[in-house]
Amino acid sequence: MDKRDFLKLAGAGLGAAALVGTSPASGANKTVSGELENITGDAKPISTEERKARVAKAQKLMREKGIDAILLEPGSAMLYFTGIRWWRSERLTCVVIPREGEIGVVTPYFEEPSVRESMTFGSDVRAWHEHENPFERVAGILKDRGITSGKIGFESTVRFFIMDGFRKAASQYEVVSADPITLGCRMHKSKAELKLMHKANEITLRAYGEVWDKLEKGMTPDDIKALMRKAQADLGGSGIWGLALLGEASAYPHGTDQPQELTEGKIVLMDCGCSVHGYQSDISRTFVFGEASKRQREVWDTVRKGQDIAFETAKLGTPAGHVDDAVRRYYESKGYGPGYKTPGLSHRTGHGIGMDGHESVNFVHGETTKLAPGMCFSNEPGIYIFGEFGVRLEDCIYMTENGPQWFTKPPQSIEQPVGKLGPKIP
Numbered sequence: 424m425d426k427r428d429f430l431k432l433a434g435a436g437l438g439a440a441a442l443v444g445t446s447p448a449s450g451a452n453k454t455v456s457g458e459l460e461n462i463t464g465d466a467k468p469i470s471t472e473e474r475k476a477r478v479a480k481a482q483k484l485m486r487e488k489g490i491d492a493i494l495l496e497p498g499s500a501m502l503y504f505t506g507i508r509w510w511r512s513e514r515l516t517c518v519v520i521p522r523e524g525e526i527g528v529v530t531p532y533f534e535e536p537s538v539r540e541s542m543t544f545g546s547d548v549r550a551w552h553e554h555e556n557p558f559e560r561v562a563g564i565l566k567d568r569g570i571t572s573g574k575i576g577f578e579s580t581v582r583f584f585i586m587d588g589f590r591k592a593a594s595q596y597e598v599v600s601a602d603p604i605t606l607g608c609r610m611h612k613s614k615a616e617l618k619l620m621h622k623a624n625e626i627t628l629r630a631y632g633e634v635w636d637k638l639e640k641g642m643t644p645d646d647i648k649a650l651m652r653k654a655q656a657d658l659g660g661s662g663i664w665g666l667a668l669l670g671e672a673s674a675y676p677h678g679t680d681q682p683q684e685l686t687e688g689k690i691v692l693m694d695c696g697c698s699v700h701g702y703q704s705d706i707s708r709t710f711v712f713g714e715a716s717k718r719q720r721e722v723w724d725t726v727r728k729g730q731d732i733a734f735e736t737a738k739l740g741t742p743a744g745h746v747d748d749a750v751r752r753y754y755e756s757k758g759y760g761p762g763y764k765t766p767g768l769s770h771r772t773g774h775g776i777g778m779d780g781h782e783s784v785n786f787v788h789g790e791t792t793k794l795a796p797g798m799c800f801s802n803e804p805g806i807y808i809f810g811e812f813g814v815r816l817e818d819c820i821y822m823t824e825n826g827p828q829w830f831t832k833p834p835q836s837i838e839q840p841v842g843k844l845g846p847k848i849p
Contacts, residue, residue: 459633463659466622468700469506469615471543477504477608478520484604485522491573492521492565493601494589496581499778500605502701506543515557515585519564527564529557558592565596576601606783611797616702616777617821618848620799623660623704624819624830625844627696630654631708632841634693638712642685644669644678651695660697660704664780668692673709673813676770676805687713690812696780703780705801706831707817710840719814722806723837725757726814729804730833733772733786734820737794737802737827744790747772750804751788759806762788766808773801776819798822818842 481504485493495501495518497509505526509516516530516538525547530538532550539548549560565575575596577586586598612620633654634647644667655663668675669683673692685691691710696703709726711719729750736749750772754760759767773786776799784792786800803817819830829845 459629459654459657461657461659462626462629463622463699466619466659466699467615469619471506473613473615474504474506475544478526480608481520481604482522484607485520485576488603489574490522490576490599490601490604491570491596492519492568493576493578493604494519494561494581494585495578495601495605496585498580499701500578500580500609503605503609503778505545507538507541509538509541511582515551515588517561517585519561521565521568521570524568527568529560529564531557556588556592558588561589562593562596565593572596574599576604578602578605602783609777610775610783611795612777612799612821613797614848617797617799619699619702620704620777620819620821621830621845621848623697623699623702624706626655626658626660626699627704627706628831628842628844629658630660630695631693631706635708635710635841638685638691638710640685640687640712644672644683647685647691647693651693655695655697660699662698662703663695664697665695666693668813671810671812673815674807674809674811676807676813676815685712688716689713690719690814692813692815694815694817701778703776703778704830705776705780705817705819707803707805707815708834708840708842709814709816711837715837719812720837722808722812722814723816725754725759726804726806726816727833727835729753729768729772729806730802730816730818733802733804734827734829737786737800737820737822739794739796739822739824739826741794742791743784743786743794743800744788746786747788747790754804754806767806768804769807770805772804775799776801794822796822796824 497511501507501518514531519527526545527547529549532552535550551557551560572595576599578601634650647667648665651665652663668678670689672679672683673690689712694707696705732753733746733750736746763769771785771787775782775784799821801817801819805815807813818833820827832843834840834842
């Protein structure tokens, strides 16, 4: 169905709801007035009990790998393990998770009441004044847990001044990477996490249906992004982000500064997402405004086949890099590439996703990590033809005991370019 046919369906009350697999009569995503309504009422945040279990798992991994404690800065890792929402500044706030015993928190004295308010469990908060060395507080937590020497893990995202400050204040410890611990926990999502990601993806997919319904000649990328931002917000998404590229700009995966305006027959490439209780969606869609040309259709169909090849290759126990290799072999058989060259797929086939939009592990050549239950990935092969246009389709998947499953099911044709929601997670 082309755009004109779609608008006829929309006028009959079918439009976006038909494309995302929601009955328009159900009222699942619209109020009587036609405005979108918040669909996150049934989304449950991560419980304190689950966060405590994450800490226990991290401690088990530390004992197995010979790491005595890990230090976390504010950000997704700190939130993942403790529920503490804080920000990074030049003043140290951190969480120490020892291999045994209670977590400890270090923060400036004047921030302590606010930090305690954000805590979901634990009571050991060590405050420091502006003239004091905060790393001595970190060392104090370690000593009180019986850790007077050994290996202390720092995530790859921890800033240098923190590692350097700790080394100088507590030289008896060895600084090592905490990534084997944090990734060993965060790569494998629980059912509660998967449900939140499913909801975030539902929001973004329904928003795409709204935007596709409202594209008009003369729109700019900012106009289109504003529609998408409003739709996701109305549906209950937070942390909303988005990209819209028109025509030739779609050939460059993250865009250009060229002036862009929507005209008949022009490609619209969008990459958008949001979060629900801290868990993210990431969906890309490529539309054609009006009638698609033969070349646009051929490229779109090739990319769509690439998604299926990635999904079919993503079996339990398969090294993640093999997924990327399989898509690239198919593209090369169609004359694209070779490898990462253009015209073709110039970026990895997919990335890990969860609380962060990009997490380890990736679908990229050479990645040897084997796929296991609970891992989540974007599946986003694209084809980019510099000077002409690009096509990217992106839906996220999660690994189950029986193999991969879609959070959102990809569209089946360029005429019906939105797709459907994947199965509900029981």
